[in-house]
Amino acid sequence: ANTAYAAMLEKLPGMTAEIAAAIVDWRDADSQATPGGAESEYYLLLDPPRECKNAPFETVEELLLVKGMTTEILFGEDTNRNCLLDPNENDGNMTEPPDNADGRLDRGIWPFITVYSVEPAASNSDSVNVNEPRGSELVDLLRSVVPPARLPGVLDRARRRPFRSALDFYVRVGLTPEEFSRIAARITTTSEPRRGLINVNSAPPEVLACLPGLTGDDVAALIAYRADASHDISTVAWLAKVLTPQKAAAIGEFVTVKSYQFSADAIAVAGSGRAFCRSRIVVDAASAPKVVYRQDLTSLGWPLDPAVISNLRSGKPFETVARATL
Secondary structure (H helix, E strand, O other), rough: OOOOHHHHHHHOOOOOHHHHHHHHHHHHOOOOOOOOOOHHHHHOOOOOOOOOOOOOOOHHHHHHOOOOOHHHHOOOOOOOOOOOOHHHHHOOOOOOOOOOOOOOOOOOOOOHOOOOOOEEOOOOOEEOOOOOOOOOOHHHHHHHOOOOOOHHHHHHHOOOOOOHHHHHHHHHHHOHHHHHHHHHEEEEEEOOEEOEEEEEEOOOHHOOOOOOOOOHHHHHHHHHHOOOOOOOOHHHHHHHHHOOOHHHHHHHEEEEOOOOOEEEEEEEEOOOOOEEEEEEEEEEEEOOOOEEEEEEOHHHHHOHHHHHHHHOOOOOOOHHHHHHOO
């Protein structure tokens, strides 16, 4: 939510151009409202009034402060945020929340958006920043994979920096997918951390569809390729084998194949089934792992099969109930 362009945000389920613009206005540093968006002039007329933050989002739930955002858009029918279709989420308007009773769970945008993702700067001494080459590092790297007959042309194009990403470099210097795959792990384009990247090795189709220029067929092809265990997806070079060069270059600055932040929904329940607590935590493992966010979700109710609580309260041993649940 802190880095995606408005056009990318618009592709999320249930989003509109106006809400996407308001999200960008909320997080950007200026006070100029974009078309359809909102700055402090709008928020100060609310009851109670508030200023537009003009700074990055600190939590996903902060999106609810943005003009046009609702709990229905953010959480969909999944009001207890357990990613399961519970009876009350599939009965129309009989009980909260209102739903369309179609037998499918509308999860809103909450599972597909984050404010925590950051990839640390490359620390590998073997990495070559193609925007700031030192000595013969880049020349030696390219010479190791490019045939002599093509090398002069490739080296000439490699001087036409800056490059937006490793995939942008691959396309603009004219490497083949096979050549690129041999050196992709060593290429970087910045010495700074990269924020808000999408992990193409694990992102769901709803998130991949937000990448610029991709069609439904492209998304399906990416998911099929990465699902094949025989394929090497350890670097972004695999994208060059699935997408056209132009499409690979267009998404290069938005993607990664690594994740450093992880969320967990943790539940603790008494052996008697008489009490439980639930917390969502986000852990940053970029260096020494640390919890960067914790939210108590106990008030949302028991998120798993009600039979678990019933069995514990009936006196069944915890170990027996746990095995049956798993």
